[in-house]
Amino acid sequence: MANEFVVNPWEVKGDIDYDKLIKEFGLKPLQNLPEEFSDNVLFSRGFVFAHRDFNKILDCIKEKEPFVMMTGLMPTGKFHLGHMMVAQQMIFYQNLGAKIYIAVADIEAYHQRQQSLEDSKKIAIDEYITNYIALGLKPENCEIYFQSNRSGDGKKASAFYRLQNQLARHATFNEFKAVYGDLTPGKIIASTLQASDMLHAQLPEFEGKIPVVVPVGSDQDPHIRIARDMAKRFPEYQFDSLCSTYHKFMPGLGSGKMSASDPNSFIALTDSPSEVKKKINKHAFSGGRETLEEHRKLGGNPDIDVSYQYLTYFEEDTQKLKQIYDDYKSGKLLSGELKKILIDKLSNFLTKHQEAREKAKNMIAKFI
């Protein structure tokens, strides 16, 4: 089959048909969002495209009721544009009044990458948390914690790990296997801990029963499903069922997936403007024609052009974006020119962001 695609926590490949994925996973398309979402390109341009039980969160926003946004970070590699999509959602929800819970998945990295807790801490701070702050995360109404060290008093810490220890009774080996493929003891441990990450905000020791939304990439749904299932079967506490949203993958520069092991596949938020210029000119997959003449005559294909895809994320002015699309398609705008628009946009953003990062470094202590 031409269009075969695979999307799961262990493999993402092929041309992803998001409509089909919605049906396969049993998600709902994200539609008819209220005004608060209209200025955010992630929502207005369909990057965040599907959900489970998100109406509960919309109700909270409408009624100004409290809710929690929970997400985790795997402290490996460079913080790149793909990670930025999650960070922007955190900040968006925080500004809407949500309490933010962020788990540093250092135990998961310990099991799956044999990475020490010390290395995880360093990467989490230098790469992830510093960038979150520079992007606008505020310390108020925000709990960042390490899986290996749930902050707070003994009562809170015990409640978090107690939930992990109890949850394991409520899923079978086969269910874990369906999510994780080949199982190891470490994967089971990490999965129950991840479920506690997603659910523990609702415990009496934390916020009490409260709607929680977990925004994830669409490969992460199996994690959501198993946590929802365990929560439903939990006899001791009636959890509000987890809400989740799903965002599309930001394509890698070469049009495949961004890969942490290939720096030319992504743009990191610590890349210098000159590196970015080089990466885009050399590696960004182009929808332009082979020759200048052909391009002028037949026009380019913005729909497969990675630079254009990135602009749909970075160019907030919809009119301007449409002009770029039309000009590229007609052949008026050349590939090099399109790339230059992106390079300028990104350089401008990264220069400001990297200044913000320097200030952010002094604020780390307010967060952890």
Add this chain to the structure above:
Amino acid sequence: MANEFVVNPWEVKGDIDYDKLIKEFGLKPLQNLPEEFSDNVLFSRGFVFAHRDFNKILDCIKEKEPFVMMTGLMPTGKFHLGHMMVAQQMIFYQNLGAKIYIAVADIEAYHQRQQSLEDSKKIAIDEYITNYIALGLKPENCEIYFQSNRSGDGKKASAFYRLQNQLARHATFNEFKAVYGDLTPGKIIASTLQASDMLHAQLPEFEGKIPVVVPVGSDQDPHIRIARDMAKRFPEYQFDSLCSTYHKFMPGLGSGKMSASDPNSFIALTDSPSEVKKKINKHAFSGGRETLEEHRKLGGNPDIDVSYQYLTYFEEDTQKLKQIYDDYKSGKLLSGELKKILIDKLSNFLTKHQEAREKAKNMIAKFI
């Protein structure tokens, strides 16, 4: 084979050949103990018969260096004479200066018996901890905690569960399977938690590196082995390898194993003297002869007589015990008379113990 026996955490059957068991498990016989042990019948009469690395503990006792005795209790059923053997070892080591760590295995009971944490707490207090106190456990130098709620500040609680979460990387599925038979996610969770129970006293947040002895029944060695193995492979911290001692099973009244589901197989420390009299007269397996005449002529067999076995535990006066043995063997002492000696001994002990239990109830708060 006539003498086939099975001893593992899931099954104990047959006539146990403890010498063979020492070889099979790779234990060392417990010999040449110093003076401190000579007055304790558990040691002087060979109830505690084997060990791993116990010399480290003997050195601590000799040099008056600190050490820890750690044990766990599974909060199910009635506290009976079998449990008392462990309690007496706790108290013995506490009197020798050891710090005592006692884990209430409520998470294990949650997984393996589907027992709620509330029920576990009640049973742990009413049956186990109250009896420990009545038997002489002191609150000083003693930490009793629940697996679901490691007491102390957030730092301590996190350190305990962090160790659990990390340990899972250091054993394979097959190793867990060898210990636990059919695996479930809950058994893996409970096993890693149990390993943390045994090892965490050595962490800097608790006692720091220190010798730890875990006294167990000889069916529990696989638990010790897997915890020792995980500890050895742990890259972040060099644990002192666990020491352990092994005690024999106290026979059930009917000469099989004591079974929590059959009250006539054990004597509980809350049984009334009249219940005990009935149980022993009716159910205690006798080594006596069929008829009075035969018994007088041929003598009884104390070695298979359960009442005599219990007296080896309760009659501290070795001379008296030898007299009973000889008289029974010669036929001078009848089965009913032997039973009466035990009944009197036990009634006396239980009457005093049950008074002590009433006082102990007011002391619970000092322990947990």
